[in-house]
Amino acid sequence: MAYTLRPARRITAVFGAAAVSVLMVFGTVTQTEAQARPESFAELAETISPSVVNITTSTTVAGRTGPRGMVPEGSPFEDFFREFQDRNGPNGRPRRSSALGSGFVISEDGFVVTNNHVIENADEILIEFFNGSELPAELVGTDPNTDIALLKVEADGPLPFVRFGDSDTARVGDWVIAMGNPLGQGFSVSAGIVSARNRALSGSYDDYIQTDAAINRGNSGGPLFNMDGDVIGVNTAILSPNGGSIGIGFSMASNVVTNVIDQLQEFGETRRGWLGVSIQDVTDDLVEGIEGLDEARGALVSNVPEGPAMDAGIETGDVIVTFDGVDVEDTRELVRVVGNSPVGKTVRVIVLRDGRTQTLSVTLGRREEAVNASMPQTGGDDTPEGPATAQILGLTLSEMTDELRDELELGTALEGLVVTDVDETSQAYEKGLRAGDVITEAGQQKVTEIPALETRIEEAEEAGRKSLLLLVRRAGDPRFVALGLEE
Missing domain, CATH: 2.40.10.120 (Thrombin, subunit H)
Known part of the structure; x- marks a missing residue:
């Protein structure tokens, strides 16, 4: 059902002209229950x-x-x-x-x-x-x-x-x-x-x-x-x-x-407070790819446009663990506590970065003024012709070209590796990656060439990690995905 x-107020009433019968149910009530009721x-x-x-x-x-x-x-x-x-x-x-x-x-x-x-x-x-x-x-x-x-x-x-x-x-x-x-x-x-x-x-x-x-x-x-x-x-x-x-x-x-x-x-x-970050929940499969994090908690920063967070030094890949003295369990809690904070207030934000915590001071903006602001995309140099391609972790990847930019309407500023195909039996497909996605970071470092991604994979394996954290953009929206290294 x-x-x-x-x-x-918008629910349609289902009562007709027929009389409504009322069923009275009686039972034994203890003395304690009677006193509480x-x-x-x-x-x-x-x-x-x-x-x-x-x-x-x-x-x-x-x-x-x-x-x-x-x-x-x-x-x-x-x-x-x-x-x-x-x-x-x-x-x-x-x-x-x-x-x-x-x-x-x-x-x-x-x-x-x-x-x-x-x-x-x-x-x-x-x-x-x-x-x-x-x-x-x-x-x-x-x-x-x-x-x-x-x-x-x-x-x-x-x-x-x-x-x-x-x-x-x-x-x-x-x-x-x-x-x-x-x-x-x-x-x-x-x-x-x-x-x-x-x-x-x-x-x-x-x-x-x-x-x-x-x-x-x-x-x-x-x-x-x-x-x-x-x-x-x-x-x-x-x-x-x-x-x-x-x-x-x-x-x-x-x-x-x-x-x-x-x-x-x-x-x-x-007039709600505005931190100025795109965030996502830290899931169990992402924990393995984040150095220094031993449990699924905090809010993972997937994008930092121009605004309070960028001015304060918050970076993509940071995990916000404390905001203004409040421990952040997930993104919902962070959104609520930021929104309830006064515009213009300066707050202490603790982030986990590269396995260590850092304390930053952020002066909040106003969400209502920023809600329609567009998110800037990562800049970079022009991509040369003749891009390299490779099949990695269930993904068929291509380095960026002008033709791919035009075909996928990616804009001129976005840099990364373009997903041209996904093996439907792979973990990448199961986790939602699709053709047209762009991988901009791997292991919290920018990647624009196939060898750079391969290096990130090797570094993760040498460090004993079982997964690699990828920053993926689709239609301009970023999100982190952790892919296992045993594909």
């Missing part, structure tokens, strides 16, 4: 309900301009559907679309938190409060990377609000309750536990709390509370095979959200 991850959530729900809001958005959607999408272009039914559309209204007439979501008030002066996908592209945003009153809201700022949005309403007096708690203190098994507007029902409460922590779904800054508290369409943007009434998550998505809740919901952890909200309040946008 296929399972689909969906934003909670709350007798009721009523008092907590009554306290926090006034701060939770329903959100309705309106969006102008362009009308159809023809039957395209309803029937194949050129179909004999094309004219029929065009006439049908003409009878039912002018083509291209805009229409209004509305959507429902949830949110919560975080200050008495009217700041409201919700999901970005709840209000994305909305022309109008209406906030409904627990007492039935309604107010229009203005968008302060959004962060699509964490799916968080900040709104502002203007009220006649102070509004009831809730505070964020420390999501890092939430433990698997702790009781939580979710509030929101599921399926348009409004101000609905569901209870469950923290099922898992530190879930990553699809974003670079993801840190989700998984819960079995019921979350459905319309719950998006609503709060996930701990038993102290503090918000420890923002309900965002569910995992479901049918569009309904099956007890696998995800809430963005409050410690991520608060950092985003602080920036949106101050700047109206996010």
Whole structure:
């Protein structure tokens, strides 16, 4: 059975007119379990309900301009559907679309938190409060990377609000309750536990709390509370095979959200730290090829464009093991800790290079300003005609030529050995190398000629290594691959 991850507000309801039967399961409860389980959530729900809001958005959607999408272009039914559309209204007439979501008030002066996908592209945003009153809201700022949005309403007096708690203190098994507007029902409460922590779904800054508290369409943007009434998550998505809740919901952890909200309040946008490196995880098969590393940890630098890292002396092939006092376990952790660092802050970065650690001082840039910057490619001299070719480690390799540059659209600056064929029974094929890839480094040294690669292999074998670390570029994107030397 296929399972689909969906934003909670976008899930299609599967409930019909038939009555829903409820199965009550009773069992024996020990005295210890009874003491740990709350007798009721009523008092907590009554306290926090006034701060939770329903959100309705309106969006102008362009009308159809023809039957395209309803029937194949050129179909004999094309004219029929065009006439049908003409009878039912002018083509291209805009229409209004509305959507429902949830949110919560975080200050008495009217700041409201919700999901970005709840209000994305909305022309109008209406906030409904627990007492039935309604107010229009203005968008302060959004962060699509964490799916968080900040709104502002203007009220006649102070509004009831809730505070964020420390999501890092939430433990698997702790009781939580979710509030929101599921399926348009409004101000609905569901209870469950923290099922898992530190879930990553699809974003670079993801840190989700998984819960079995019921979350459905319309719950998006609503709060996930701990038993102290503090918000420890923002309900965002569910995992479901049918569009309904099956007890696998995800809430963005409050410690991520608060950092985003602080920036949106101050700047109206996010301002994340930027180190300026391309990185990849250190896998078990790469460890053998990295001198001085005895386990899979850290973030392996695969490219260093112009920016903070280059200015500080970080090099391709370095393994970042510590950033600003935080031990780096993998790339996900490094991305998060860098992104949460202030722009302009000078931090200490410890890298492993040539078997020894070095401490470098890096002044962080701003990621949002650099995200669209192109990655420069390695420069070099013109390659002479008549390139050498060889079959090494399951790869058929050729030295660079102008013809290969043109054929593979490699650009004029890239230097290295071009993969022209890969033995499908080789380890190189298994690890994803394909014709058109360019090997720019071997053993963390540049290679532009076949003999240089052969020398790197000999050096690795003499050092007793079982694999050789290659830096491979495909469509300009670099990655390290460790190939065994027993091919």
